[in-house]
Amino acid sequence: MVKDGKSRQADLYGWRRKVLMDEVTVYPVCCEQLSAGRSDKEWLDNVLAGGAKIVQLRDKKSDDRLLLEKAKYFREKTREAGALFLINDRFDIGLLADSDGIHVGQGDLPPEEIRRLTPDWIIGQSCNDLAEVEALGAQVQAGSSAVDYYNIGPIYRTDTKEGLHTFLGAGDIQQISAACPLPFTVMGGIKWDHIPELAAAGVRRMAVVTAISMAADMQAETRRWIDEIRRVTTLPVNSL
Ligand SMILES: Cc1ncc(COP(=O)(O)OP(=O)(O)O)c(N)n1
Numbered sequence: 001m002v003k004d005g006k007s008r009q010a011d012l013y014g015w016r017r018k019v020l021m022d023e024v025t026v027y028p029v030c031c032e033q034l035s036a037g038r039s040d041k042e043w044l045d046n047v048l049a050g051g052a053k054i055v056q057l058r059d060k061k062s063d064d065r066l067l068l069e070k071a072k073y074f075r076e077k078t079r080e081a082g083a084l085f086l087i088n089d090r091f092d093i094g095l096l097a098d099s100d101g102i103h104v105g106q107g108d109l110p111p112e113e114i115r116r117l118t119p120d121w122i123i124g125q126s127c128n129d130l131a132e133v134e135a136l137g138a139q140v141q142a143g144s145s146a147v148d149y150y151n152i153g154p155i156y157r158t159d160t161k162e163g164l165h166t167f168l169g170a171g172d173i174q175q176i177s178a179a180c181p182l183p184f185t186v187m188g189g190i191k192w193d194h195i196p197e198l199a200a201a202g203v204r205r206m207a208v209v210t211a212i213s214m215a216a217d218m219q220a221e222t223r224r225w226i227d228e229i230r231r232v233t234t235l236p237v238n239s240l
């Protein structure tokens, strides 16, 4: 049977959501300036070899031509590995490189506008406090949200992004995440020793930059995070 454009899009969206829901544990996000001298391409090769099922290209420094060239490399390699490739902020670059989706913050392009042109993309949105998660939850209830997952953060102190001064801590994650029924990630200052308390707070997907990008062996570190998150999230919460 030859599939029409609409059902192909539905298949793609289904596949992307299934990977997001079932397979994503650690969510590596790149930052070339904080990768111990390694390029974003080397970073990607390592995290994919370590088994990452989603990656985000976050590059606010390269010019557009270099960024597009990088994004095409990310597209090719993630496709070979069966992993999702999300672009940070840049709708135009994501479209040109055929990414699987985009992650946007509160001040970036609105998810609903992005969705009009990309019905099969995974769209992630940052939420930085309870009120933003509640607003998203209300949109979901009203059937007007274009978001597939949201991020809660920053959780812990981090210097990776400038201008972050308020850190949520792990204690309120359960209450915050209850305000919106979509899948969520957490981000911000997350290190290895935080995994048990995050898992105990109901977290299943952890987005990290430096915990992996600064590791001596990024491939082994990615594998270690995947195995550990799987291990702690299959145990009953009270046995952590
Ligand atoms: C998974 C994930 N969560 C949050 C962010 C932060 O996005 P944003 O608030 O738009 O900040 P920048 O990353 O654009 O500086 C993210 N990138 N990924």
Ligand SMILES: Cc1nc(C(=O)O)sc1CCOP(=O)(O)O
Pocket: 126, 151, 152, 153, 154, 155, 157, 158, 159, 160, 161, 187, 188, 189, 190, 207, 208, 209, 210, 211
């Ligand atoms: C880019 C970014 N956004 C955040 C948010 O909470 O929205 S925290 C963050 C930095 C995450 O880097 P690291 O894992 O090195 O702390």
Ligand SMILES: [Mg+2]
Pocket: 088, 089, 103, 104, 105, 108
């Ligand atoms: Mg952004």
